[in-house]
Amino acid sequence: MLGVLGRGLRDEFPNPERIGCPGREIVAAIAAHKMPLSQAESYLDHLTSCSPCYRDFLQLQREHRQRRTRMIFAVAASVLIVAAIATWAAIRGHDNVQVAQSVVVDLRNRSLTRGTDSMPSEPPLEVSRNASRLDIYLPLGSGDGPYDLRVSTANGEALLTREAVAKIEQGITSLRVDVSLSTASPGLYVLELRKAGSEWNSYPLRIQ
Numbered sequence: 001m002l003g004v005l006g007r008g009l010r011d012e013f014p015n016p017e018r019i020g021c022p023g024r025e026i027v028a029a030i031a032a033h034k035m036p037l038s039q040a041e042s043y044l045d046h047l048t049s050c051s052p053c054y055r056d057f058l059q060l061q062r063e064h065r066q067r068r069t070r071m072i073f074a075v076a077a078s079v080l081i082v083a084a085i086a087t088w089a090a091i092r093g094h095d096n097v098q099v100a101q102s103v104v105v106d107l108r109n110r111s112l113t114r115g116t117d118s119m120p121s122e123p124p125l126e127v128s129r130n131a132s133r134l135d136i137y138l139p140l141g142s143g144d145g146p147y148d149l150r151v152s153t154a155n156g157e158a159l160l161t162r163e164a165v166a167k168i169e170q171g172i173t174s175l176r177v178d179v180s181l182s183t184a185s186p187g188l189y190v191l192e193l194r195k196a197g198s199e200w201n202s203y204p205l206r207i208q
Helices: 002-011 024-031 037-047 051-098
Strands: 102-106 125-127 133-137 145-152 158-169 172-178 187-195 201-207
Touching (some): 024 037, 024 051, 102 125, 145 172
Parallel strands (some): 102 133, 125 201
Antiparallel strands (some): 158 172
């Protein structure tokens, strides 16, 4: 019944000269429910007695529904994208915290460079910016006791300074040092160590 009525309204009231037709913007406002009912009532009689206006109304109503559907899907997609990015960031942040928490820095076979002005020609040690602790194996023959540690730029500017006590376990002299390198820019630095009161020994270090 409603289908028959709709077809009748579309076809049974021709108005080729569009006499008394409201502007298209008015029909669009009614189709999109943007016009208050009290204001729209004055046009409803014409819409139901003018097939061209009724066809315009149906077309504009259909376009409005399509736009609203696309908007709903776009909003839903945006929410899903934001949620996915937030989940990815949380997982990545968790992984970054977990990865490279403790880094072994093995100096047992490294050459010593006395002082702080020059760097050895050996490949640099590599440490992640995510490292929160360094387990440093000191060169063979190093004694236990208090040590000073410093990470500096190539220009000698100190990035990190620490004091730690070396211990000998199973013939290996090692230092365990808590560090925070997350603010350091990736690049080349100098790792400097000395037994308390002695001269600094320098090693090239790459923070990545």
